[in-house]
Amino acid sequence: MASLPQRRPSQRRPSPEEESRASPQRNLDTSPEAQSTTPQHPQTLPINHQTPVSTGEERTDDVKTPAPSPTAPSDEVQTCWICFSDSTEDIPGQTSPWRDPCPCALVAHEACLLDWIADIEAPAKNSRARTLRAPKIQCPQCKTEIKLTRSRDYLVDAVRALERLGARSLTPAALLFVGGSLYQSSLLWGVHSIYAVFGVEDGWRILQPLFHNVLRAPLEVYAASPRDAADKLLGLVVDHLVHWRLYVGVPLITPMLILSRTHLADSILPVLPVLFFATQAHPRAEPLDFTRWPPSASLCFAVLPYIRQAYNVGYEKVWGEHIRRWAREVQPRSTQTATEEADENGVEGGMLAEAIDPDTDDDNIFEVRIDGDLWEEWGDNEEADEEVMEPLQPVIQPQQQEQAPPLHQPPLAETEADHAQPPPNIPDNRPPAAARPAPAAAQPHNHEHRLAISTTALAETILGALLFPTLASLSGSLLTFLLPKTWVTSLPVHIPSANWLKSLKGTDTTRVTGLLQTKWGRSLVGGCVFVVVKDAVGVYVRWRLAGMQRGRRVRDWNGVGGVGVRPSGGDS
Amino acid sequence: MAGMSSKRLQKELAKIQGTLPPGISLVSAENLREWQMDLSIPDNPIYPPEEKYRLRFQFSPSYPIEAPEVVFLSLANPERKIPLHPHIYTNGIICLDLLDSQGWSPVHNVESICISIQSMLAGNTKAERPPGDAEFVRSNRQRPRDINFLYHDPTV
Numbered sequence: 001m002a003s004l005p006q007r008r009p010s011q012r013r014p015s016p017e018e019e020s021r022a023s024p025q026r027n028l029d030t031s032p033e034a035q036s037t038t039p040q041h042p043q044t045l046p047i048n049h050q051t052p053v054s055t056g057e058e059r060t061d062d063v064k065t066p067a068p069s070p071t072a073p074s075d076e077v078q079t080c081w082i083c084f085s086d087s088t089e090d091i092p093g094q095t096s097p098w099r100d101p102c103p104c105a106l107v108a109h110e111a112c113l114l115d116w117i118a119d120i121e122a123p124a125k126n127s128r129a130r131t132l133r134a135p136k137i138q139c140p141q142c143k144t145e146i147k148l149t150r151s152r153d154y155l156v157d158a159v160r161a162l163e164r165l166g167a168r169s170l171t172p173a174a175l176l177f178v179g180g181s182l183y184q185s186s187l188l189w190g191v192h193s194i195y196a197v198f199g200v201e202d203g204w205r206i207l208q209p210l211f212h213n214v215l216r217a218p219l220e221v222y223a224a225s226p227r228d229a230a231d232k233l234l235g236l237v238v239d240h241l242v243h244w245r246l247y248v249g250v251p252l253i254t255p256m257l258i259l260s261r262t263h264l265a266d267s268i269l270p271v272l273p274v275l276f277f278a279t280q281a282h283p284r285a286e287p288l289d290f291t292r293w294p295p296s297a298s299l300c301f302a303v304l305p306y307i308r309q310a311y312n313v314g315y316e317k318v319w320g321e322h323i324r325r326w327a328r329e330v331q332p333r334s335t336q337t338a339t340e341e342a343d344e345n346g347v348e349g350g351m352l353a354e355a356i357d358p359d360t361d362d363d364n365i366f367e368v369r370i371d372g373d374l375w376e377e378w379g380d381n382e383e384a385d386e387e388v389m390e391p392l393q394p395v396i397q398p399q400q401q402e403q404a405p406p407l408h409q410p411p412l413a414e415t416e417a418d419h420a421q422p423p424p425n426i427p428d429n430r431p432p433a434a435a436r437p438a439p440a441a442a443q444p445h446n447h448e449h450r451l452a453i454s455t456t457a458l459a460e461t462i463l464g465a466l467l468f469p470t471l472a473s474l475s476g477s478l479l480t481f482l483l484p485k486t487w488v489t490s491l492p493v494h495i496p497s498a499n500w501l502k503s504l505k506g507t508d509t510t511r512v513t514g515l516l517q518t519k520w521g522r523s524l525v526g527g528c529v530f531v532v533v534k535d536a537v538g539v540y541v542r543w544r545l546a547g548m549q550r551g552r553r554v555r556d557w558n559g560v561g562g563v564g565v566r567p568s569g570g571d572s
Numbered sequence: 573m574a575g576m577s578s579k580r581l582q583k584e585l586a587k588i589q590g591t592l593p594p595g596i597s598l599v600s601a602e603n604l605r606e607w608q609m610d611l612s613i614p615d616n617p618i619y620p621p622e623e624k625y626r627l628r629f630q631f632s633p634s635y636p637i638e639a640p641e642v643v644f645l646s647l648a649n650p651e652r653k654i655p656l657h658p659h660i661y662t663n664g665i666i667c668l669d670l671l672d673s674q675g676w677s678p679v680h681n682v683e684s685i686c687i688s689i690q691s692m693l694a695g696n697t698k699a700e701r702p703p704g705d706a707e708f709v710r711s712n713r714q715r716p717r718d719i720n721f722l723y724h725d726p727t728v
Contacts, residue, residue: 081678081679082576082580082636082637082678083576083579083580083636084579084580084583084584084681085579085580085583106679112576112678115576115637116637116677116678119634119637119638140677140678140679141679
């Protein structure tokens, strides 16, 4: 018969053709030996379909046979399932040997198999096939693992495993890096805010445990002396645990400030002061003292959201309708009907964008959409689908100047004057600072509009939020200059007084007794005053704008030329 | 490598010119690297029996290690449309695990691909296009083999 296939030493699993290999004839499916295996045909029909009939012979084989009778590889025609050539086309010197690596009947040239395996292990099509371990090579039909003998170099294996590990951990590492950067910058800005509001001494006292850790040398520097490294590590862990409020709280100031400008966290923030009251630790086991004046810093900041909401409601009740009316007057008349409809639906003032669906969410009426900074007040909010005219933006603003300023103050630790509690209740104080939703003005609580936030508005919001503590602090300092000395400096005066006003001025017994005598108190009050003043100015401006709008007249051309107008009785 | 692919393709061609399952017919294979087959689906109301669909196979030099690129063609003369199936986009790209490097192995061949596609169509009950079809057709620039399909629907 034709050239026999090159044979390996017999590790071949028996296949039916081998049984009949004793006979020099080829197996025909009519041969008696082969027929013993015909019951197995149906299993391997798919394979049989693709077996080429180039040799013109029927093949009965490629069937799993349970009868093991290892015989020498026969002169049976084998077909490589990869290249589809069969043993009849073998050239003795060139064709690579046949291999049968798995129990099923698929056989192939060794070169073909190695090619295919190489493709599986290092696929040309990159990323998706990257797994942590080398992919298993399985026979496509019987799924048995195909084993290779390879020289094992442990170093190579180790390096490849490391490479795969590295590839897998790329994303988490990148995220960690970005997160770490954000954390550090938030921390830094939180520190700045605390200093701004609390002043130098108090701020230092609060932040002191934090500082030496912020700037410490990284641990790997101590790798040379392991004991030092262990010590430092232990110290670091303990420090973090003890002062966890600092490490968690200070960085959180920054995002809270920003969040309070949006209404992303509005549902949570008013709740936080309640949590604060519930969880506050009292070092001396005294109940929260509401009657003592001045109140502790934590109490103040915790109460701030409620004060703010009260102010918002009051403001809306008193001025809301007026502001809306004035805003309408500044608009061209064609848009006024639409805005009237919007107003009827209880939309907060400033919903001048007629394209906008009226916002019927009742909660939002209390929401403060604050644009705290003075220079942003007159700014142009380029919310995309706002069809509000630009001059209307300022009109809308005062609506939304609420108590943003005072309430933006970052949660701050109590001063030691109030409690001897070393770790500041920063997280607890945060709610007050946070509870100021203040999207850029004229941005209704409409979901469609959230999507249309322009980057300019976003930048304004964020910057405004971040700068707020500084502004409050500056306002507080301004108060220092404006108010009488006795109000704002702490004197050891021992005049008992029942009058709360006097105690505000700090003429009570203890050293620091007035809200205004502490730097943070001044900042707090300064911020409130800032907001109120800004609102007042805003209201005034809108009123004037509306008034001025009414008084406009177009002037006729006085020079040469022009059509001239017959004086008419009517007036525009 | 190209030698192996040519040899194998020649063998497959020879076999295909013999007998083929019903509904599958060879249209052209003058270019050994690009074949066209016609497919028709019996017994499924979504696909009228007289309607044929044109498949184009493109083989790379590393066939059969690498899967061929198989797409449906839309022709005017003779009229061939893209069949309606939740895994077939209107530009003819087929989302089938068999055709992707993950699901392909050299044990398949042109005929088995045709049979698989035929059975995928024959067993289909949803006469719809894939979700995001318009967007995909509009914005896709990759060759089918470069697209990372998510094979999540085993029922079709």
